[in-house]
Amino acid sequence: MSDSLEQIFVKQLKENQNIIHKICRLYTNGEDAHKDLFQEVTIQLWKAFPKFRGESKFSTWAYRVALNTAITLYRKSTRSISTVEFESRKHFISQEDYNHEEEEQIKLMYEAVQQLNDIEKALVFMYLEDKDYTEIAETLGITEVNARVKINRIKGKLKKILNP
Amino acid sequence: MEELDLLKKAWQKDTHSFEQVSEMEIYKMLHKKSSSIVKWILIISVLEVLLWTAISVLFNTDDYLKKFHSEDLIVYFRVLNYFNYAVIVGFIYLFYKNYVKISTTDSTKNLMKDILRTRKTVQYYVWYNLGMITVSMLFGFAMAFFYNPDMSVLKDRIAHESGHKTLFITCGVLLLTTVVFVGLFWLFYKLLYGILLRKLNNNYKELKKIDL
Numbered sequence: 001m002s003d004s005l006e007q008i009f010v011k012q013l014k015e016n017q018n019i020i021h022k023i024c025r026l027y028t029n030g031e032d033a034h035k036d037l038f039q040e041v042t043i044q045l046w047k048a049f050p051k052f053r054g055e056s057k058f059s060t061w062a063y064r065v066a067l068n069t070a071i072t073l074y075r076k077s078t079r080s081i082s083t084v085e086f087e088s089r090k091h092f093i094s095q096e097d098y099n100h101e102e103e104e105q106i107k108l109m110y111e112a113v114q115q116l117n118d119i120e121k122a123l124v125f126m127y128l129e130d131k132d133y134t135e136i137a138e139t140l141g142i143t144e145v146n147a148r149v150k151i152n153r154i155k156g157k158l159k160k161i162l163n164p
Numbered sequence: 165m166e167e168l169d170l171l172k173k174a175w176q177k178d179t180h181s182f183e184q185v186s187e188m189e190i191y192k193m194l195h196k197k198s199s200s201i202v203k204w205i206l207i208i209s210v211l212e213v214l215l216w217t218a219i220s221v222l223f224n225t226d227d228y229l230k231k232f233h234s235e236d237l238i239v240y241f242r243v244l245n246y247f248n249y250a251v252i253v254g255f256i257y258l259f260y261k262n263y264v265k266i267s268t269t270d271s272t273k274n275l276m277k278d279i280l281r282t283r284k285t286v287q288y289y290v291w292y293n294l295g296m297i298t299v300s301m302l303f304g305f306a307m308a309f310f311y312n313p314d315m316s317v318l319k320d321r322i323a324h325e326s327g328h329k330t331l332f333i334t335c336g337v338l339l340l341t342t343v344v345f346v347g348l349f350w351l352f353y354k355l356l357y358g359i360l361l362r363k364l365n366n367n368y369k370e371l372k373k374i375d376l
Binding site for chain 2: 009011013017021022038039040043046047048065068069071072073074075106117118122127128129130138139140141143146149155162
C-alpha cells in the first residue's frame with residue numbers, strides 16, 4: 001500500500017520537477033546548494049503527501065511547499081553570490097530564441113531579482129508563474145491588496161537596481 | 165515593466181534548462197534525513213526538556229532540609245514537587261500540540277507563526293525552570309541564614325551594626341549572583357536561537373511589514 005503511494009508520489013514529482021528547480025535556482029547559488037534544497041523540498045513534499053487530496057494540481061500544491069521550505073525551513077544562507085552560479089544563469093538565458101539585446105535584458109533582470117530578499121523573491125516567483133493575486137496573497141498569508149501594492153513596489157525596486 | 169515581462173516570457177518557456185532528476189534519485193532522496201530548522205528545534209527542545217527535567221528532579225532539597233533539622237518544611241517541598249511534575253506534563257502537551265500544528269502546506273505566515281510559537285513554548289519552560297531555581301537558591305540562602313550555625317557570625321554582625329552595611333552587602337551579592345546567573349542563560353539562548361532562527365525571524369518581520 002505505502003509502496004504504491006511512494007510510486008505515485010515519485011512519478012508526480014518527476015513530472016513536475018521543473019517548478020521546484022525554478023525555486024531552487026532562485027533561492028540558492030551554485031549547483032550543490034541547488035541540489036541540497038531540492039532534496040529538502042522533496043523530503044518535505046513526501047512528508048506532506050499523505051494529506052494531499054488532489055483538490056488542487058500537484059504542481060500548485062508542490063510549489064507552495066517548496067516556497068515554504070526555501071523561505072522558512074531551509075537553514076543554509078543564500079546571500080553571497082558566487083561565480084559558479086553566474087555560469088548556470090547564463091545557461092538559463094541563452095537557450096531561447098531572443099536577440100542579443102533582449103537576452104542581455106533578461107539576464108540583467110534575473111540578476112536584479114536575485115538581489116531581492118526571500119519574501120520579495122517569492123512574490124516575484126508567483127508573478128512570473130502568472131499566479132493571480134488571490135493565490136499569491138493566500139500562499140504568503142497576506143491580504144490581496146497588500147500583495148498588489150508590494151508587487152508594484154518590487155517593480156520599482158527592480159527598476160532602481162537596473163538603473164541606479 | 166517591460167524587462168520583467170520579458171523575463172516572465174523566458175521564465176515560462178524555460179522548461180529544459182534543468183538537469184532532470186530521475187525517479188531513482190527521487191526514491192533515494194525520500195529516505196534521506198531532513199535538515200530543516202523544525203527538526204533542529206525538535207532535537208534541541210527534547211534535549212532541553214530532558215536536561216531541565218533532570219535538573220529539577222535531581223535538585224533534591226530533602227537532604228538539605230534534614231541537615232538543618234527542618235523536616236516540617238519537607239511536606240511543602242513535596243507539594244512543590246508535584247506541582248513541578250504537573251507543569252512538566254502540561255508543558256510537554258503544549259509543545260506536542262504546537263509541534264504537530266506545523267505544516268508546510270499552510271500559508272508562509274502561519275507556518276512561521278507556528279514554528280515561532282513552538283520554540284517560545286520551550287523558552288517559557290526554560291524560564292520557568294530558571295525562575296524555580298532562582299527562588300530555590302534564594303530560599304536556600306534564607307534557610308541557611310536562619311538555621312545554619314555557620315551563619316551566626318554574619319547574623320551577629322547584622323544585628324549589632326548600627327548601619328545596615330553588612331545586610332546591604334549580603335543582599336547585593338545575592339542579587340548580583342542571581343542577575344549574572346540568569347543573564348548568562350539569557351545570553352546562551354539568545355545566541356543559540358538567534359543563529360538558528362535568524363533567517364526565519366528576518367523573513368517573518370518582512371512578511372509582517374507588508375500587511376502594516
